[in-house]
Amino acid sequence: MATIEDVAKLAGLSRTTVSRVINDQPYVTEEKRQRIVQAMKDLGYVPNSSARRLRSQKTETIAVLLPRITNPFFGNLIEAMEQKASEWGYQVIVCQTHHSSKKEIDYLQLLKTKQVDGVIMASLVNDWKDVEPYLESGPIVFCNEYMEDASIPMIHMDHKTAAYEAAVHLLEQGCKHIAYASGGPESHLGAMRKQGFLEALEEYGRPFLEEINIDWAIDVSDGQKVFHLIRSEFPYIDGVFTGSDEVAAGLIYEASSSDWQVPEDLAVVGFDNQMVSLLMVPSVTTIQQPVIQMADKTVEVLIQQLLHPGAIAPKRYVYPHQLLLRNSTKRREAAIQ
Amino acid sequence: MATIEDVAKLAGLSRTTVSRVINDQPYVTEEKRQRIVQAMKDLGYVPNSSARRLRSQKTETIAVLLPRITNPFFGNLIEAMEQKASEWGYQVIVCQTHHSSKKEIDYLQLLKTKQVDGVIMASLVNDWKDVEPYLESGPIVFCNEYMEDASIPMIHMDHKTAAYEAAVHLLEQGCKHIAYASGGPESHLGAMRKQGFLEALEEYGRPFLEEINIDWAIDVSDGQKVFHLIRSEFPYIDGVFTGSDEVAAGLIYEASSSDWQVPEDLAVVGFDNQMVSLLMVPSVTTIQQPVIQMADKTVEVLIQQLLHPGAIAPKRYVYPHQLLLRNSTKRREAAIQ
């Protein structure tokens, strides 16, 4: 592999001059610039990334921590982030934590080992005290996830209010016994949602169903399990709040395969407004998140921190959500959409 | 940030000895080893990745090129690959090409700049002659995509036969006018599938419908567009071969929203056996790929090339597919599943 030295020799100039050409710096005669460009072409020269990183102490790379990429929400998030980052000349490393606090910490190590310049955490299962120490190795920004006590930029929705509204909607539709079926027991987000859910119940004077407090529902098959649990153990349940459209879809699918009618026997709300929520029959009432906007802002905030270290103050960016009313909860009004 | 030098000083030893401890090499007294370990802990020392890479000429990182991560097939693929790679201590960089030949080449540059040790191409829109030159910078392996003329390991299914079988199935179900609606016009895979599709038509003496030769159908909304195109322009069509379950889902959704019955008026086959193909009503006949197995094998083959350069010969690993018969094509027999 050709090095900068080889190029310099072939062009009959010094490494420094070659370096100037590579980095588009001034003070190089057009004639010599041409000679160097030609030499680089002839040798098929490409700057060695590791050497550059070592010298410049920069990687132009950011890590994005998220639970699993097969979750469409995170798939969309990472796609948007990658796009935005590349506009700034940054690469993105995808880090799947699978809700493991150990993996989360392992990936934060990328910051210490200087493999990345900054980290976006869209997965958060550790306590702030365990994350904070890594701040000294580079900036960290939260996206989607958030925590009151952290002193870093956070880009997210108000999940508590969103869950509250979803629960109120179920109650307004006449649901009397609403089950809570969410996932990621460790997630701080889950805690926020549950708070909102509980507040709605309290406001309407309905008790929380302790007997079916599900914290392991993440995907379609979990949704199916939840339905069977409801049918066999708690058939009086007439409404379910789920943490994702996938869980909702699994639930509805199984309900339809049995003798249950959705929403008449069981109303279901999802979360995220994924494609599947629209494709299901009935379509799924869900909460839409402004994924692209959050992704863009997150990348922008992080890169600004990298470009101007210590410049801007930690700030929260709260994005609006929207409860999309569809047929899986339509127990009272006329058909929606 | 602490360096190996700092650790050496604190422990009162040389960098060399510290390095030995870091890399678990012999010839270090247990006592000194302890001293060094303690010093590392005290300083919060972590080896600098860039320096290591520069020195060792290895990154322990591989790049995976794929069209888009939001396509569930690739989401599953990358998830499995990442898992397998991490077992070998390798990191994975996700590179979305979005079917752009320029991006594909840009990402191959990662090999030349030594940002990665090897590349897995699950996206392939360039000709082999444009890819081959990068081989001298490191090993490349194809996954899912394949090309007859390439002399590198390829892990894939027989897409031609799979498409053939799907088309035959439609024909056997009595479809007389079958549309072809696939995506990625540049993909070599697409060409293979089309071949199989055409062979089936010919075998059954049916003409190819030149008038509706769709090569832009990739996601759900494309599927919806395809249906509207069929209804308004080619209502005589009674069967569709799609390149993905998402397209099939969009098609079926729109058909159901109109007055068309699936499969009576229009039979539809998908591809990939994604979750959505099972959730749709009717469920979607589709082709299952052994994603995990292919992902695992691909990573294994690539890493073997890295560990034993030039050792094993290029080889093809062809995995079996399976046509899953479901309700979206059930025009003749009793209900399936």
Place this chain on the structure above:
DNA sequence: TTGTATGCGTTATCAT
């Protein structure tokens, strides 16, 4: 405008 010399943090070679 161009070149020389130094160092980024590691690891490998060769002494001791």
Place this chain on the structure above:
DNA sequence: ATGATAACGCATACAA
């Protein structure tokens, strides 16, 4: 068993 030194490829301060 331990240490001094060079080298990986590049970019920069400084000199010319």
